[in-house]
Amino acid sequence: PLIAILAGDGIGPEVTAEARRVLDTLGLDLTYEEGLVGGAAYKAAGHPLPPETLDLARRADAILFGAVGDPDCDALERQFRPEQAILGLRKDLGLFANLRPAKLFAGLEDASALRPEIARSIDMVIVRELTGDVYFGAKGIRTTADGLREGHDEMRYDETEIARIARVGFETARTRKGKLLSVDKANVLETSQLWRDVVIEVSADYPDVTLSHMYVDNAAMQLVRNPGQFDVIVTGNLFGDILSDEASMCAGSIGMLPSAALNGSNKGMYEPIHGSAPDIAGQGKANPCAAILSAAMMLRHSLDLPEAADRIEVAVAAAILGGARTPDLGGTLSTRDMGDAVLANLV
């Protein structure tokens, strides 16, 4: 299998290098090809997602993504900003299903702003739709009849888009506690009303999964009050953006959390949920665990190598429990040291 390595900006290259090192140790039959993305690509090639990179991403079986974001690019027109590369890849490759696990690693109870006994209960997956919603509807700035500037963005989902992400939610729930929560704002939004109707229709195919519904404002509260109540949450692109970041922060150390963006045929893009952290880039201080765990998700979801994925995940958990800590976790290990700690715990 061909892996596209899109390391990107800031700490992206450092943490991706450790993920690569862990993969190399497993003796798998993988080939790698590197591509430019984000601010680095804009500076070198004039676009955050150059055609060569898009071509590589299309050819690859999976994409290991670092991070994008570069303060030098903040003033650029939106189409040239680094994050457009992420949106472009999601849309072009049809990566509609974002899996965002949020859990507390044993030993890191003190990293969360929540009380330890509440933080300890966090173990959920947020399944976020990634190629629709108000992100990709008709949008622009128009002039009203009164000559005023008016910004507009259409939120929209059709029933097939809702049904396919609902199925990912139900399938994910089946591999866990069999409980799926769908989050919407059906008391105000027609898009949410259709969302809710279709999720209920799809649930007929999953009689073994218990489905419930919650409004997004309530979900934002419950994630703080009692996050242990959640197992699998399925929601749209915008609500998923907000809630998955909130859930990650409830779990504490965002340096530990990976994510996957999948299409309908196991192709995926895998990336840490943290950003490019320009303030610590190049200093060897970044925590590579999220990148390493993203590689594990890649093995599981795109390459059908669940045992290898398990080995990585257990090694990371063991390293953390054994006390390995980068500065974000209150320790002094370098990025490379943390990679070594994970390697030392591979069984």
Added chain:
Amino acid sequence: PLIAILAGDGIGPEVTAEARRVLDTLGLDLTYEEGLVGGAAYKAAGHPLPPETLDLARRADAILFGAVGDPDCDALERQFRPEQAILGLRKDLGLFANLRPAKLFAGLEDASALRPEIARSIDMVIVRELTGDVYFGAKGIRTTADGLREGHDEMRYDETEIARIARVGFETARTRKGKLLSVDKANVLETSQLWRDVVIEVSADYPDVTLSHMYVDNAAMQLVRNPGQFDVIVTGNLFGDILSDEASMCAGSIGMLPSAALNGSNKGMYEPIHGSAPDIAGQGKANPCAAILSAAMMLRHSLDLPEAADRIEVAVAAAILGGARTPDLGGTLSTRDMGDAVLANLV
């Protein structure tokens, strides 16, 4: 001045009665008129916001609102559901500015899911736009060219709508620490890009206020990680719905938090942020503090009686510090007992 009392459903009447009792004790020149709203109005008059109630709300100088929401009405078509009364009042009366204070009361450190040292730092006001955004744009379910059901809701703001809520944000910041944070999703939404542009334009009139910007996903994280960093946040209707509920829960006891919805000429609707809590309705268990504090906000914002507002707010804080606790706060006081405790602390 004429006060419309719309007590509504569930615990609404119980908590509003205590607010009324506190107001009566202050010896102000107020007259009251009661109106039906929510599920109670639907059952009595066939509509959650009957014409007589709307007429009363229009005539009144301010509206003291309890809560709406009734499980008997869950299966009704959306237009007849209790929460439509809230949306209808906001729109009809032009109540575009929602002030949502979130703070931790001294003595209630243990009520928050956040660590006490973090919870203690919470003291912010969220200024949420309330009559625009994806709530009130064109919406519906249409059929696509392929014959699919598609839900759509347009997010939109014109520059005058943004400017007037921005001014409320800047004015609010002036009465506090002089820091205003505007929350948007300008990396994805055109509406947010215009929002950001207009907020920056308006900031020219407020050189004494420090303005900053944050994406909504990051704000959802920061509210958990370090809520003490926030003073005044201004944001749109949808983001404000989510973030203000999250902030309330970070502060702990939602039985303590009031809110105001104001138009451009001091008319306002004042309501607890909690709901109708049908499970404990009629049992005298509800915490009336949020309703009492809503009455204080009414005195301050609609009736220009800031000293009377101060007296109420100090009395509530003193009652809590003195140990008065309803069941939601881990105590045994009844709704009426808590009202008595507040009255006993009025100076």
